[in-house]
Amino acid sequence: MRWCFSFIFVLVLVVLHLDGLARSRALATPKTASPKVSSPQDLLSFTHYLNTCPDVEGIIQNKVRAWVKKDYTLAASIIRLHFHDCAVRGCDASILLNHAGSERRAEASKTLRGFQVIEEIKAEVEKRCPGRVSCADILTAAARDATVLIGGPFWEVPFGRKDGKVSIAREANRVPQGHENVTDLIQFFQARGLNILDLVILSGSHTIGRSTCHSIQHRLSNFNGTYKPDPSLNATYLRVLKGKCGRRYNYVDLDGTTPRKFDTEYYKNLGKKMALLSTDQGLYRDSRTSPIVEALATQPELFTNQFAVSMVKLGNIQVLTGKKDGEIRGNCNFVNPY
Ligand code: HEM
Numbered sequence: 001m002r003w004c005f006s007f008i009f010v011l012v013l014v015v016l017h018l019d020g021l022a023r024s025r026a027l028a029t030p031k032t033a034s035p036k037v038s039s040p041q042d043l044l045s046f047t048h049y050l051n052t053c054p055d056v057e058g059i060i061q062n063k064v065r066a067w068v069k070k071d072y073t074l075a076a077s078i079i080r081l082h083f084h085d086c087a088v089r090g091c092d093a094s095i096l097l098n099h100a101g102s103e104r105r106a107e108a109s110k111t112l113r114g115f116q117v118i119e120e121i122k123a124e125v126e127k128r129c130p131g132r133v134s135c136a137d138i139l140t141a142a143a144r145d146a147t148v149l150i151g152g153p154f155w156e157v158p159f160g161r162k163d164g165k166v167s168i169a170r171e172a173n174r175v176p177q178g179h180e181n182v183t184d185l186i187q188f189f190q191a192r193g194l195n196i197l198d199l200v201i202l203s204g205s206h207t208i209g210r211s212t213c214h215s216i217q218h219r220l221s222n223f224n225g226t227y228k229p230d231p232s233l234n235a236t237y238l239r240v241l242k243g244k245c246g247r248r249y250n251y252v253d254l255d256g257t258t259p260r261k262f263d264t265e266y267y268k269n270l271g272k273k274m275a276l277l278s279t280d281q282g283l284y285r286d287s288r289t290s291p292i293v294e295a296l297a298t299q300p301e302l303f304t305n306q307f308a309v310s311m312v313k314l315g316n317i318q319v320l321t322g323k324k325d326g327e328i329r330g331n332c333n334f335v336n337p338y
Pocket residue numbers: 073076077078079080083111113176177178179185199202203205206208209210211212213214215254277279314
C-alpha cells in the first residue's frame with residue numbers, strides 16, 4: 001500500500017515537472033508568423049533586447065555581483081523583492097513605486113530590501129540604452145542572478161515585461177506574512193497560476209535569508225506568559241530563537257542549519273520541527289504538501305531543477321506585454337510624468 005502511494009506520488013511529481021519544463025521550453029521556441037497569441041507571457045522572448053540593449057544582462061549581472069559582494073544578505077532580499085512584485089498585480093515592478101499608499105509603503109513591505117540595487121542598475125541601463133529596458137525585467141533578471149550567486153540554479157529569463165502604473169498598499173498587505181494556513185497559501189498561489197508543487201519549491205527560497213523576530217513572535221511565548229510557545233517548534237530550537245529574539249526587529253536565519261547554502265536542509269529542518277516560519281512548518285504537516293517536502297529533502301537535484309522551472313513561472317505572472325499595456329519607466333521609483 002505504502003509502495004503504491006509512493007509510486008503514485010512520484011508519478012504526479014514527474015507529470016507536474018514535465019508540465020513545467022514544457023511551459024518553460026515553450027518560451028524558448030522561436031515565434032512563427034502564427035496569428036494565434038494565447039497569453040501575454042507568450043510575447044516574452046529571450047531575444048527581446050538583442051537589438052535595443054544587447055548588454056543588459058551583463059550590466060545587471062555585474063551590478064548584482066558587486067552589491068552581493070559588499071553585502072551577502074542582499075541576494076536573498078532581491079529574490080524576495082521579486083516575489084513580492086509578482087505576487088501583486090503580476091511582475092510589473094509595482095513594488096518599486098515609491099509614493100504615499102503604494103505597495104512599497106505597505107506594512108507587509110516594511111522589511112523588503114534591495115531597492116537601491118535595482119535603482120542603480122536602472123541608472124546604468126538608462127545611460128546605455130535610454131527608455132528601452134523595463135524595471136520589471138531588471139528585477140526579474142536580478143533575482144535570477146542573485147540565485148546563481150548564492151549557489152542556486154541558472155535559468156534563461158525571457159524579457160519584454162512592461163512596468164505597471166498602479167501600486168496599492170492594501171493589495172501588498174495580502175501577500176502571505178507567515179501566519180497563514182496551508183489552504184490560504186495554496187489558494188494564494190493558485191490565483192496566480194502557481195500550483196502546489198510551485199508553492200513547496202518556491203518556499204524553498206527560505207533555504208537562505210533572514211526573518212525579523214516580528215514575523216515569528218506568535219510562535220514564541222511572551223514575557224508575561226499569557227500565551228504559550230508553538231508546540232510544533234523543536235524545544236532546543238525554541239530556546240535558541242528566544243535567545244536571539246530579545247527585540248522585535250532582530251534578525252534570525254530562515255534556515256537554522258545551513259543559512260548561507262542554497263540546499264535542501266530547509267526541507268530536512270521541517271521534519272525536525274525546525275522551520276522558522278509557521279507557514280513553512282505547515283507544509284510538512286499538511287497531506288497535500290508533505291509528500292513533496294519529503295521527496296525534496298532527499299533529492300537535491302529535483303529541488304534545483306524544479307526551482308528554475310517554478311521561478312520562470314513566477315516571473316511570468318500577469319505580465320504586461322500588450323502595446324497599450326504599461327510603460328518603460330525612466331526611474332523605477334515613479335511612473336513617467338507624461
Ligand atoms: C509561501 C508563502 C510565503 C510566506 C508566508 C513567506 C513569508 C516570509 C517571511 C515572513 C519572511 C521574513 C520577513 C521578515 O523579515 O520579517 C520571508 C523572507 C523571505 N522570503 Fe518568503 N514567504 C513566502 C514565499 C516566498 C517565495 C515564493 C519566495 C521567493 C520566490 C520567498 C523568498 C523569501 C526570501 C529569500 C526571504 C529572505 C529575505 C531576506 O533575507 O531579506 N518567500 N518570507
